[in-house]
Amino acid sequence: MFVDNVNDIFDKIHHICVVGSGPVGLVTALELASLGQAVTLLESGLLGPDANIQALSEAFLVDPQRNRDMALAVQRSFGGTSNLWGAGCVPLDPVDFARRPITADAAWPLSYEEFAAHLKTACQYANCGTSFEEPVTGIGTADDRFTAHTLIRYAQPPSFGKAYRSAIAKSPLITACLGASVTGLCFAEGGGLAGVEVRSAGGGSGVLRARIFVLACGGVETTRLLLAAQAESPARFGGEGGPLGRYYMGHLSGDIADIRLNHAGLDKGFDFFSRA
Numbered sequence: 001m002f003v004d005n006v007n008d009i010f011d012k013i014h015h016i017c018v019v020g021s022g023p024v025g026l027v028t029a030l031e032l033a034s035l036g037q038a039v040t041l042l043e044s045g046l047l048g049p050d051a052n053i054q055a056l057s058e059a060f061l062v063d064p065q066r067n068r069d070m071a072l073a074v075q076r077s078f079g080g081t082s083n084l085w086g087a088g089c090v091p092l093d094p095v096d097f098a099r100r101p102i103t104a105d106a107a108w109p110l111s112y113e114e115f116a117a118h119l120k121t122a123c124q125y126a127n128c129g130t131s132f133e134e135p136v137t138g139i140g141t142a143d144d145r146f147t148a149h150t151l152i153r154y155a156q157p158p159s160f161g162k163a164y165r166s167a168i169a170k171s172p173l174i175t176a177c178l179g180a181s182v183t184g185l186c187f188a189e190g191g192g193l194a195g196v197e198v199r200s201a202g203g204g205s206g207v208l209r210a211r212i213f214v215l216a217c218g219g220v221e222t223t224r225l226l227l228a229a230q231a232e233s234p235a236r237f238g239g240e241g242g243p244l245g246r247y248y249m250g251h252l253s254g255d256i257a258d259i260r261l262n263h264a265g266l267d268k269g270f271d272f273f274s275r276a
Helices: 006-010 023-034 051-057 112-116 119-126 160-170 218-232 264-269
Strands: 013-019 039-043 174-178 180-187 193-200 205-215
Touching: 006 174, 006 193, 006 205, 013 023, 023 039, 023 119, 023 160, 023 174, 039 180, 039 205, 160 174, 180 205, 180 218, 205 218
Parallel strands: 013 039, 013 205, 039 174
Antiparallel strands: 180 193, 193 205
C-alpha cells in the first residue's frame, strides 16, 4: 500500500526497509512480500517526475563527452530509472564473471551459476521472455568470432513503476512511502546500519529504524550515500583507498562506429520484430 504521511514511519522499528523503487527495489520488495516478510519501501520521488526532487540527483560531470546529464541517467520517481531506459534486456555471459586483467579486482561476489539460477525469475519480472537466441539464417561470415544468434529482449512495459504500481498498492505487506529522500545513514556502535535519515517532500524529517536495510538506489545514488557516510568516518567501507566509488556503475555514452549492412538477411535480422 502507499502512505501519504511520511511522518508516521518514524515511531516504530520496521522489519525490512528497502531504499529505492527502481527495478531492484520493487522486485526485492515483491519477492520479500511473497515470502511473508513486511517491507517498508522508501522512494525519494513521487508517482511522476518532479523537477525539485529530480534536482537532488544533480552531479558534476568530469567528462561530458562520455557521461550524459544526470536527468537522462537517473530518475527520482516511482519506478526509478526504468522510466527512462530503452528496456533492452540481455543476460550476462559466463565471461563476465571471470577474473580478467581488464577487470582488475572488480570481480563479482558470486558465480555465473548462482546468477543464472535467478535468470528465469528476472525475465518474468521484466516480462521479456526467456529465450535470447534467434539465429540469423542464410549468412556466412569471414571471421568466426562474429556471431549473429543472440537477441535483445525488451521489457513490456518498460517502466517497472507502471508494471507494479497496482501490486504495490494492493499488497498488505508492503508500505510504500513516496517523497521520502534518504539523506544520511545512522550506524550502531558495532558498525552496523541502525537507521536512515529521511526527509519528506513536505519538509518533515526523522530517523527510520529497521532490523534490515537494503540500499537499492542504483549504482550512482547508492554510492553517493555510502561516500557521504565514509566522509564522516574515513575508515568505513575499506577506507579512502578502498574500492568504494572507484568502479563506475552507470552507462557510458558515446559513438564507436557506424555500420552499414549490405546483406538483406543480416539487415532484417538486426531489425526489431515481435517474437512470442
